[in-house]
Amino acid sequence: MSNLIELMKLADVSVGTVTKHSLDFGDVAIAHTAEGVFVVDDLCTHADVSLSEGDLNGCELECWMHGASFDVTTGKALTPPATQPLKTYPVHILGEGENAVIAIEMKA
Numbered sequence: 001m002s003n004l005i006e007l008m009k010l011a012d013v014s015v016g017t018v019t020k021h022s023l024d025f026g027d028v029a030i031a032h033t034a035e036g037v038f039v040v041d042d043l044c045t046h047a048d049v050s051l052s053e054g055d056l057n058g059c060e061l062e063c064w065m066h067g068a069s070f071d072v073t074t075g076k077a078l079t080p081p082a083t084q085p086l087k088t089y090p091v092h093i094l095g096e097g098e099n100a101v102i103a104i105e106m107k108a
């Protein structure tokens, strides 16, 4: 069984940007790419800094601290020094137009 957690309005995350959202279990990074919206854990797997403060290039999220890149579509670590993947979350867009909301699916 799973449930949906609403994060924020789609309109509040421009295409090409990434933003942090805090949840009970930790922070997630919401990346709005030309390929769609992807949500991953916000902490870099190399040294626990916030990835939402890094740069989003297409579907690659680059850590500002030491430059590791992650594929936000899969969570895979693409370049060192990070080697471990990011946790990813299934994304649902609820509603349409200005009222569309980004939600993630959590296993109950």
Ligand code: FES
Binding pocket: 044, 045, 046, 047, 048, 049, 063, 064, 065, 066, 067, 068, 080, 081, 082
């Ligand atoms: S803390 Fe992210 S690459 Fe080192």
